[in-house]
Amino acid sequence: MGIISWLIAIPFLTALAVLFTPSRNVTWFRWIAVAGTSIHLILTGVVTWLYCTQSMPNASIDSASFFSTLYMVENIPWFESLGIQYLVGVDGISVFMTILTSIVIFAGVLASWNVTERAKEFFALLLILVTGVFGVFVSFDLFLFFIFYELAVLPMYLLIGIWGTGPKEYSAMKLTLMLMASSALILVGILALHHGSGFHTFDLTQIAKANFPVEFQNWVFPLVFIGFGVIGALYPFHTWSPDGHSSAPTAVSMLHAGVLMKLGGYGALRVGVYLLPEGAKTWGLFFMAITTINILYGSFAAVRQKDLKYFTAYSSVSHCGFVLFGIAALNFIGIRGAVIQMFSHGIMTALFFGLIGMVYGRSHTRIIPEMGGLGKRMPWLATCFYIAGLASLGLPGLFGFIAESHVFIGGFFGNPWSDPDVSKWLTIIATLSIVVTAVYVLRGLAKVFQGPLDEVKFHDLTDATFPEKLSTGILIERVALGGMLPWYAIDLINSSLAPIINRLGATAGTWAGF
């Protein structure tokens, strides 16, 4: 078993270990989960290092190629007659997303320190979910990809339904059904790609060599983009997100908003734009317009929210709009911005939801007007909240700024296949959201953490405990480091983004028959 398989196997084995621990003592499950995710974190570090050393010498060759170059590939035939294989490997984008997931799940486990009700099932399901996420990011066979994708979505139903708050059953069902319905579109797209390519394989790297007719691409691309867009909170299919996130328990919100929504952007990029460049050119402007609505709608809706979780969920809708906006811009800077935004938003929103969980666990309310002056009693949490907020409004020096500036520059320059004036105007309209974001973030945080403290109601509040400090600290460190030293991230993904752009720039099918 190669190192990439271990990336998938470790969370799964940890889940099994949790399930088969005979003890009823909650501490056991916690510690097993922490141990598993820490090992995973180390392994991710090793994979990153291996990827860097292996890919650096080839960077210029990879960048000139029409095909993503995979490293640490494992290819085992599965259903051979149907062209299905167990094909895993990584390119720069996969590594980047794996780092994100690894950090978020580690922080998520730490943030679930106070889950005591049915803790065994909770940690097992959480780890199975994250197995699916890792699987999606490293699998390059469409069948395998789809299996992992569904595996990542389904445990959410029970996680929200059992451990959630508020209208949890409604939210869980809505989320599951919307995401499953969207996966139906993805399934149609995958099967169409399989049969359309004529190669009798689900191997994504092989299908990439096909020269799909433009009409074919024109109908498959929107299916795939919308299919993945639903989980990436594409307007108007984002409605599962605020309900789902606000009902979910802390760690699940962190993972869902932080990582699962990124599956949408990742899939739209990997399956959509990479395999169907001509379809992307046709539909680019349309989706740019839709995602502009996303960005503005999310931020305006966030202004009106009174519940901290709804507030963050709508802000997520807006920020995930940036991801899809950057992808739809179809140029190097835009797509790079989209990938960076996936990472930065993942970290940032995980931080947000983690902090909300911690504040809620103390104040027992998430309603913004009911709180005030909490910063006096919980300085650590308040500081973290402010940093996350500033990152989300794109303050230079934090990771959010790098991502958003890329996306906007990409959108502004547009691409040769769509009207440059329209994409310019769309970008200008979309940038308005920065102002709106500043309004809701600063107003909301000021109300919660500043002003007079209700001494009677909040007399027994405490600041973060050690696991919570660790959990938030890791995330803060990422946001700050990414903001100040962005070139590490950019170097990591650059050579893997280039093939996508090369395919867009070339005449259709130049690469066919390689």
Next chain:
Amino acid sequence: MGGVLMLILPEIIVALSGFALLVIDLFLPENKKHLLAPMALIGILAALVSLIAILPESGTLFGGRFVINSITTWFKILFLLGAAFTVALVWHAKKHEQIASGGEFFVILLFTQVGMMALISATELITLYIGLELSTIPLFALAAWRRGDNLSGEAGLKYVLYGALASALLLYGLGILYGITGHFELNLMRDHLATSPALWLAAALIISGVGFKLTLTPFHMWAADVYQGAPTPVTAYLSVASKCAGLAFMFQLFLGVFGGQLSEWHWLIELLATATMTLGNLVAIVQNNIKRFMAFSSISQAGNLILGFLGPYPEGAPSMLFYLLGYAFTNMAVFGVIVWYADATGRSNIDEYKGLSRTNPLMALVMALALFGLAGVPPMAGFVGKFFLFSIAAKAGMHWLVAVAAINSTVSLYYYLRIVRAMYIEPPDASFSRLPVSPVMQTTLWVATLGLVFLGILPFFYDIILRTTGNWMTVFAGM
């Protein structure tokens, strides 16, 4: 001669076991009657082993009236698998469901098996029809087995009436077909088939007969009441073995006789598949009784199943057989839990499953995995089977049909999740404690669960089906 006899050894074993049980039952004292179920199981398992032993071989018997090849063998494996699970469920449930009051139950069950085996191996109309009736008429009795129970009586009566009507229509259709072609042999009928208005009439009548057996909409009406009223193991048998027999029957007529026309009849398959899965799914949403619910669930599964007829492509039959194999294990796991729960608590409504994950976590897990399998959630066998069938529809260029089927899977997930919700999210009644599970049921559920999880993960099973039945178009439809 010895070689030829080997080929029908499974049929001989099943028939002899039936007769043997009939006689043994006469002489067995009342307090030893519980031995009948294991005896029947041994007979069935022996037949299964002999089937697996003859798997790749083929041959004909009785002057060409009875054919054995890999496809017939696979179908027989499916029938016997359904029967084996059913007997195991009866073995567990006999006290409460009052079904094993005598050995007749197993005798009848085994005779239906012989009928099904004849159905798939027949090469001409007489044997085919006898096989069909032998696999259907005894089921009427099984459905009405619970004497004194109104629902069971109603189930039997409804089944008889609908069954008789379907049989009559079918017979009329077969008669017309004979009139058009002048032959009884299926392959000669295929060769002499000419397009004429009478052919359309015959086809329509035959579809209604096949649709009845396979519960295709709009011939599914009997299913809900019969499934609900029949003793639960019989329901399980109807939903698995009898459905496999329905597909076998469809194979015989649609491929054996209409094989040449099939590529022009896409619209018919599309229509039947769309109607069946959509109606099954939509009606399943509003059911409260779990057996009725499973009736509609299995109707919608039949809609997925017939997608394999599109094309036809070499992977069509293997995909359908693989789907049925996964379905047999999955559905039997669900019915196992239903039988066990109804036995232990007398409850059979969906919301009465609440809190099962607290009292019996393993049983709840089995049920949840099986329901996810039925909904087609990876990595269960149900997903892989569905994926292969959808792939056939996509290959035929019917991407909209794939979309309809996949959206239907989402709808089905909604109602399967209702049970998961009851089991996992809702708290149990305060009075409930851990319910005991008999060793028979434990074994049955372990087998079923391992099957429903690993059939789709290990490529071995699909590969062997494909390797042995990949030539089905030549064998069956002469293409």
